Amino acid sequence: MDMMDSTLKDAGSRAVLLPDDHPPVKCGKIGVLLMNLGTPDATDYWSMRRYLKEFLSDRRVIETSRFLWWPILNLIILTTRPTASGEAYDAIWNRELDESPLRTITRSQAELLQQRMDTRIHVDWAMRYGNPSIRSRLEAMKEAGCDRILLAPLYPQYSAATTATANDKAFEALMGMRWQPAVRTLPPYHDDPTYIAALAASLKEGIDALDFEPEVVLASFHGLPKDYLLKGDPYHCQCHKTARLMREHLGWSADRLQITFQSRFGRAEWLQPYTDKTVEALAKDGVKRLAIITPGFSADCVETLEEIAMQNGEIFEEHGGEHFALIPCLNDTEAGMNVIEELVERELQGWV
Numbered sequence: 001m002d003m004m005d006s007t008l009k010d011a012g013s014r015a016v017l018l019p020d021d022h023p024p025v026k027c028g029k030i031g032v033l034l035m036n037l038g039t040p041d042a043t044d045y046w047s048m049r050r051y052l053k054e055f056l057s058d059r060r061v062i063e064t065s066r067f068l069w070w071p072i073l074n075l076i077i078l079t080t081r082p083t084a085s086g087e088a089y090d091a092i093w094n095r096e097l098d099e100s101p102l103r104t105i106t107r108s109q110a111e112l113l114q115q116r117m118d119t120r121i122h123v124d125w126a127m128r129y130g131n132p133s134i135r136s137r138l139e140a141m142k143e144a145g146c147d148r149i150l151l152a153p154l155y156p157q158y159s160a161a162t163t164a165t166a167n168d169k170a171f172e173a174l175m176g177m178r179w180q181p182a183v184r185t186l187p188p189y190h191d192d193p194t195y196i197a198a199l200a201a202s203l204k205e206g207i208d209a210l211d212f213e214p215e216v217v218l219a220s221f222h223g224l225p226k227d228y229l230l231k232g233d234p235y236h237c238q239c240h241k242t243a244r245l246m247r248e249h250l251g252w253s254a255d256r257l258q259i260t261f262q263s264r265f266g267r268a269e270w271l272q273p274y275t276d277k278t279v280e281a282l283a284k285d286g287v288k289r290l291a292i293i294t295p296g297f298s299a300d301c302v303e304t305l306e307e308i309a310m311q312n313g314e315i316f317e318e319h320g321g322e323h324f325a326l327i328p329c330l331n332d333t334e335a336g337m338n339v340i341e342e343l344v345e346r347e348l349q350g351w352v
Contacts, residue, residue, distance in 0.1 A: 026145030030121045030351050031181070032344055033137060034110050035153045035166045036299060038129030039100040043090040048082035055129045060165035063228070085302075092305040103127070105299035106154075108332040109340060116341050118352060122146050128166045135173040141181075148182045148351050152344060154298035156195060157242065158188035159224060159235035186347055190238040191245055194342050198335040199242075199295050200249040206327035207291060214291040214325070216258060216282055219243045220308060221296040223261040223270045236271055242295050262312075263303050279312045283319035290316055293327040298336070300329045 040051035056062055056073055094104050110125035117123060122144055126137040141149060153166040167185050174180050189195050207214060221239040229236045243259040250257065262275035275292070282290060292312065294304045309326040316324045330336030345352075 026143070027147045028120070029145040029147070030348065031141040031144075031146030031149035032113065032117070032121060032123045032348075033134070033141065033149060033151055033170070034106060034113070034123070034125040034340070035134060035151065035170070036102060036106045036125075036127055037162065037301070038127040039103045039301075040086075040089060040130055042098075043086040043093060045082045045086060048086040048089070049078055051130050052081055052085060053078055058129075058161075058165055060168065061161045063225075088302055088306045091310065092302060100301065101305060102299055102301040105331050109154075109299070109337065112332055112337050113340055113344065116337070117344075121348070121352070128169055134166065134169045138170060138173045139177075142177065142179075146181055147179075148184075150184045150186065150344065150347050150351075152186040152340075152347075154340070155296070156188060156192075156298065157190045157221070157235050157238040157296055160228065160233055161224065162222075162235075163188065184347055184351075186343060188234075188238060189339075189343055190242045192339070192343065195339050196242070196245045196249055198330055198339050199246055199293070201335060202330060202333075203246070203250070203293050203327055206293070206325070210291070210323075210325050212289045212323040212325075214323075215287050215289045216291075217252075217256060217327075218258050218260050218275065218278060218290070218292045219246065220260045220262045220275045220292050220294050221271075222303060223264040223274070225266075226269045226271055229271065239271075239296060246295065262307060275308070276312055276315055279315050279321075280319050283316050283321040286320070288321060289323040290321055291325045291327055294329060297329045298340075299331050304329060 038051065038055060040047045053073075056077065062069055062073075089100060092101060093099075094101055097104055106125050106127070110123050114121075114123040122141060124137045124141055126132050126134040128134060138149070151167055151170050153163045155162045155166075158164075170183070174183065203217065207217075219242070221242075224233065224235055239261075240259060243257065246252075247254065247257045258273075258278070260273050260275040260278045261271040264270035264274065279290065279292075292308050294308060297304055304326060313324040313326075330339060
């Protein structure tokens with residue numbers, strides 16, 4: 001390069017000599033992209049339909065043959081389910097910000113993590129389904145000068161239907177980039193000591209805040225078709241390990257802290273025991289005081305605030321239960337942010 005024909009241009013944290021006709025280049029920053037499942041933009045029929053179509057069209061989520069699935073999805077599910085799902089979201093909607101709690105909490109997690117990070121690190125957040133999209137945030141991070149990015153799916157337990165599909169979407173976006181950033185992915189953290197300790201402390205604090213002492217606590221994880229387990233998905237085993245480590249940390253018995261799986265749909269067998277059936281059985285067996293914690297969710301969402309707190313609370317009371325409570329997720333609490341910060345700093349070693 002002829003030094004006389006070059007000019008010094010802004011390159012983020014690095015200054016480089018570029019030809020006069022070279023476009024401005026930003027580089028030298030490290031990105032952290034927090035990724036969660038997703039959220040509709042609103043609770044009306046068409047917003048819910050768009051969201052559900054994107055979610056249920058994902059081959060990682062629904063592995064059924066497209067020949068069989070497309071008619072069911074387009075002719076039945078996307079005709080009837082948006083209304084019911086919209087009502088569920090509407091029941092827990094953040095009216096102040098006009099958005100779902102998952103979006104509110106994930107944004108806060110990113111903002112709080114940014115405050116804890118080195119100035120060279122740029123933290124952002126995205127949703128696998130809905131907005132802000134993973135593609136849009138990766139493109140924005142690249143434009144901001146991030147040439148190394150940690151993809152951080154906030155799923156403690158790995159599943160192809162959660163962690164893998166979030167990473168897939170990121171890799172898909174990278175395929176369209178001429179200058180790709182270097183990329184790392186956050187491993188599952190189902191047995192991380194800081195995560196387990198935070199869950200145990202959160203459970204104890206949640207129980208202490210109640211006006212009753214639960215006889216039984218359920219650790220409810222999102223369900224998965226049993227067929228996925230048989231194909232080799234590690235999710236089931238990692239959920240059980242999380243629950244076991246929580247019990248050991250608390251010194252509780254398997255009867256006091258039981259594991260269940262929620263959110264199933266369709267006729268196929270899913271991972272058992274089912275949360276709703278267990279709640280009903282406990283109430284019928286005479287249990288009067290029950291609490292549920294959801295260790296597989298990094299932020300409260302429709303599956304925790306509506307499905308567990310509302311639907312399962314009603315099931316418990318309808319069958320004889322008297323006191324029911326949902327223990328909040330770690331969310332953007334101090335303990336929750338300590339977990340995210342430690343995981344991110346560990347994975348950034350060698351870059352920072």
